[in-house]
Amino acid sequence: xxxxxxLDLRGMKLFRGLIGPEEQRHLVEGLRDVVxxxxxxxxxxxxxxxxxxxxxxxxxxxxxxxRQGYRYSETHPAGIPWPAIPxxxxxxxxxxxxxxRMPECCLINFYDAGAKMGMHQxxxxxxxxxxxxxxxxxxxxxxxxxxxxxxxxxxxxxLSSGDVLVMGAEARLLxxxxxxxxxxxSMLLPRGGRINLTLxxxx
DNA sequence: AAGTAACA
DNA sequence: TTGT
Numbered sequence: 423x424x425x426x427x428x429l430d431l432r433g434m435k436l437f438r439g440l441i442g443p444e445e446q447r448h449l450v451e452g453l454r455d456v457v458x459x460x461x462x463x464x465x466x467x468x469x470x471x472x473x474x475x476x477x478x479x480x481x482x483x484x485x486x487x488x489r490q491g492y493r494y495s496e497t498h499p500a501g502i503p504w505p506a507i508p509x510x511x512x513x514x515x516x517x518x519x520x521x522x523r524m525p526e527c528c529l530i531n532f533y534d535a536g537a538k539m540g541m542h543q544x545x546x547x548x549x550x551x552x553x554x555x556x557x558x559x560x561x562x563x564x565x566x567x568x569x570x571x572x573x574x575x576x577x578x579x580x581l582s583s584g585d586v587l588v589m590g591a592e593a594r595l596l597x598x599x600x601x602x603x604x605x606x607x608s609m610l611l612p613r614g615g616r617i618n619l620t621l622x623x624x625x
Numbered sequence: 626a627a628g629t630a631a632c633a
Numbered sequence: 634t635t636g637t
Binding site for chain 1: 636637
């Protein structure tokens with residue numbers, strides 16, 4: 423993997439095609455092991471609505487959401503500890519995060535053709551000086567970036583398999599979300615859909 | 626509201 | 634239909 427000059431999206435850094443096809447396949451293999459140990463689940467928001475993405479996590483902590491609210495937990499909702507973060511994901515982190523610390527959570531979101539993610543901030547972590555690194559795999563996604571508060575103008579960009587987005591510094595708390603998945607745009611996942619990994623330092 | 630609908 |  424060779425780091426090229428990133429594109430700038432309101433302070434977010436977008437490394438297009440950072441992860442090559444062979445490494446993408448390798449990473450997906452690693453994720454299969456994670457999902458086998460910690461099955462995907464449909465989270466429910468604090469208002470009781472089901473999210474359209476299915477998710478699980480790897481690392482010391484996983485992100486969970488239920489009637490109690492959002493938080494990081496050391497166990498899967500089924501009570502089991504989270505599996506280790508795949509090595510390739512850690513390599514990507516070392517290349518682009520710009521921090522000495524290693525991620526404590528790798529949130530794995532699976533989007534089928536109709537799944538979306540509403541505009542939100544990542545603010546359940548203790549230290550906002552630590553960046554969030556997002557890895558796209560599989561079908562293309564229409565990603566939207568907003569502002570530090572809700573509302574205002576937004577910008578959208580299509581994210582492709584192998585793209586890596588770093589949300590750090592002044593862009594760490596920008597609202598963002600996923601509006602649409604382009605079904606059939608990638609051959610990486612045999613049954614289609616998109617996987618997004620977000621690596622974070624939690625504590 | 627990590628959701629949804631409504632409105633321009 | 635698209636953007637907020």
